[in-house]
Amino acid sequence: MTRQPVTVESKPVWDIFVRLFHWSLAASILFAWWSGEQGGNWMEWHMYAGYSVLGLVLFRLMWGFAGSHYARFAEFVRSPVHTLRYGLKLARHEEPHYTGHNPLGGWMVLALLLLSAAQAGTGLFANDEIFTEGPLVHLVSYDLSVEITRWHKLIFDGLLIAIGLHLLGVLVHQVFKREKLIQAMLHGRKPVGISEETHAYAPLVRGLVLALVAAAVIWAMLNLL
Template sequence: MTIETPGIASGSAPVQARITVWDLPTRLFHWALVLLVIAMVWTGWTGKLELHMTLGQAVLSLVLFRLVWGFTGNRYARFTEFVTGPISCLRYLGSLFSSSSGQHVGHNPAGGYAVLAMLVLLAVQAGSGLFTSDDIFTDGPLFSKVSSATGSLLSTVHRRTIWILLGVIGLHLLANVFYLVVKKNDLISPMVTGRKLAPAAADAGRGGHPLLALVILAVCAAIVFGGIALVK
């Protein structure tokens, strides 16, 4: 959602209020994913591959949850709220250093595409890991279900996608610093507290009940972990 706040002739600032933007499930998803990605990188680089694969399935469960939550969460968690057309995103990026970019209560257009990019990359990274092998001791849970050529291809995808993912995460972190230092817009604290300073006319994010999120997460985890256990 964008709230345009053009300059007022008298020089007075628009009235702002602190409103609820991010529901609890969205915030818990975000920070759980942060911890899981850190743990996956560490276990992958230190050779703790059994744990690494379990964490990968947990990541897949969270990604699946976020896809569902993008249609069932509160207003600002829904894809319809922050996924815009590419022209809108380019227009936003072109006005990034000016006041004409407006104030976005939820994700801005560039942030929306960053969310989609990270979800896709995480799905590719964790999904390809199911079919990989270290050619020594450890195979992914579904490695035996594909040909050696396919397994080799997916292993290559798995090894290379992590660098793209880390690059996107790095850009995401730099963007947060840019908004905090240059735009004076704190995007980090609201993902902790759920509340954000926004124009008083902005609507608070309603919906996103934690119990519904818990049920969705349980179903997603059952699909991922149970499905893999049945297939392998």
Template structure:
């Protein structure tokens, strides 16, 4: 990306803080694991609070933060996926149709991890196998979703010649990008 390109604000500060807050809290919870259980539990609560805040922001926040801006129906997701396969997908200023559903999947999975973890700390569910198993399976599912998310960000950054990681720090994306095949 050249510095001379016109830039536009896409990701508002709240959205970026919530995004990186989730990155940090999920990474800390994973690192802490059972060996540092008190930290694991605390950052789990933080992650759940961030998910709740992101859901509220997804309903009432700025344009590109709202779910209505990026959660597309199945037909549009299929159409977009076919266009990716042909190398002809359109660029989106906010989340593309697959990225939008990845946001939903990540938020839902983090919520399941956090709620099952919370339940496991209560007297009513301590030692209950299905709660522990739900926590474990959803945590590993989250790892897979994160890997797919990072792969999608890298793929889209290369394909559209824009640094999406930098955009999630600065909040800004280029107004337009040129691809030689378009």
């Protein structure tokens, strides 16, 4: 953990699975919102988008333990005390440089994962009291399903707030701090100290296997419960 060095070079940081997860989750949430607003026949697609969110989150949780160096939770989830100290330094414009997620960004990743899982998870048990029901609604009572539907709507408000804060943070770094975070999430490379250690990406086959595991778990949940 050092300040941004003067001598830098572009090095690989975000592997292909982190990048695909990031943009796929954003697209799935956006489409889920849009299709939910349309209603009618679009509700079936709304549910498919929800299944995608669950599968993506499950994959990211596994990748947080078995993925590349900068994708692992152990690398970017710091203690609350550490994060508070970072926030105070940030307010004084004295914050240290982090190659991966900074402490605030790390906690935002966890918040977005939790809210996305809760949003899609409650949708499995929700119903609109007309003709659309989640695939697991038969596992709970009607009254509980109605209550879960209310949670489904409330959690989405929280998810929107978290997304807004995330976008604000990206905007600050992208525009004011001149850090090309958006570009890095496209090509995977970031400017880091030339003397900083380079970490190889996790094997491609490992990511593919975990993606298949996540898809299989979601399929089994929807078809066997």
